[in-house]
Amino acid sequence: MASIHLDNISVDILVFDASSRSLKNRVLEAATGGQIRPREGNGKLSVRAIDGLTLDLPHGSRLGLVGHNGAGKSTILRVIAGIYEPTGGSMRVEGDVAAMFDIGFGMDLDASGWENIILRGMLLGYTRKEIEARSEEIGALTGLGDFLDMPMRTYSAGMSTRLAFAVSTSITPEILLVDEGIGAGDAAFLEQARQRLNRFIGDAGILVMASHSEDLIKEWCDTGLWMEHGKMRGYGPIDEVLEAYTRSRD
């Protein structure tokens, strides 16, 4: 059984060079979201992207993360995925995690679509034999036809998404993390993706999804977590959380 337990988690993201232009960008970015904290004496700044978050998600949870830009939604997903390590608090995540963001991660642009199906599959935990046995079926799902023989650098963004999506949804994860923006593609693909995602999500033990689309969140989540400046502002049945969040923006 999958479970996620976050106990008073904080995530500080260090911004290294206080004089650089990118710092200014980060500060501007952070102005709507996390809290900027100067580090003593060394000219370094850190952004508190998550501030003391406690969350218990048992098997069967369908959690939707809402909040304005920079509120901390993606950071929560990255912490659960093990990409960011919390700087405070403790956590326990039980179950295989599949992250439906950075879905192009692990792709080799010089390799063909077929080769990338194998690469990406192995990254997701398939053995070479297992992914080879399924690659034909996955290749058909991409709808890319002869393009699968071409190097991936010849693909458009939508084509790459099709490929990554087809491989990613061919596993059955215990914990599924979805960040919005996976919908790059044409209408027919989106419809196919929707059906596939429905099954994929239905089979997962726990779903955590971040989105600015209320419709998407309502369709797939029963519980909502409203983040603001890295802190929990609201938590509960999805309709109530969305209503409170919407009211706060009026």
Ligand SMILES: Nc1ncnc2c1ncn2[C@@H]1O[C@H](COP(=O)(O)OP(=O)(O)OP(=O)(O)O)[C@@H](O)[C@H]1O
């Ligand atoms: N790599 C990073 N370097 C510096 N700051 C970061 C980094 N990643 C996130 N942050 C900061 O952490 C805070 C939380 O960001 P996060 O991406 O989690 O927000 P979000 O709610 O997902 O926003 P959005 O809805 O815009 O995607 C923001 O203030 C952001 O500037």
